[in-house]
Amino acid sequence: MEHSVNARENLERVRAAIAAAEAEAGRESGAVRLVAVSKTKSADEIRPVIEAGQRVFGENRVQEAQSKWPGLKAEAQGIELHLIGPLQSNKTADAVALFDVIQSVDREKIAREIAREIKKQDRHPGLYVQVNTGSEPQKAGIEPEEADAFIAMCRDDLDLKITGLMCIPPVDENPGPHFALLGKIAGKNGIKTLSMGMSDDFETAIGLGATEVRVGSAIFGAR
């Protein structure tokens, strides 16, 4: 029980901090959507946050999400589930079937398989391209200098509607320049949704134009 109370309070605190950051940045109230990142958390830990009114959630593993979300979705109206972790090709069909948004379109092979599954299932999740703004070798995402061509390929060759960009800045760097770079790539490509900012830096991201922040530990506690 105690955990539930905390998650609710944490959610309220995060919402207030988002509102304050919007105001400080001179942005419209409600301009930023909160994606509550529930990875590693059980259905029992997630439920109080749904009951507190949160509807948009992020998970980073297809299999884990499959084990929790069909049940939770059946309990509440209007749940919107985002995949924020790398997608393996053997999980593409499951991801297209379960998720409402796939934020981690990060290579041609996956883009092709998503396109095939969208046709096959006639399901149309929102699609964001993940950009590896720090060009970190171990991190998923398209290199920044390849992003324009990749987005064009997705749109023109595969008929995918790319509506957002996502990035995860290097942990040991000032995230500001990474958020600014993502915004610049979005502007060039007519993309409106910017998914950037996590528990430690969502206020910075809001100052640089984030339209979605992905917040886990500040809501659910440490993992």
Ligand SMILES: *Cc1c(COP(=O)(O)O)cnc(C)c1O
């Ligand atoms: C885990 C995760 C988050 C949330 O991180 P916190 O620091 O717990 O807020 C956001 N985005 C992605 C892609 C993640 O994997």
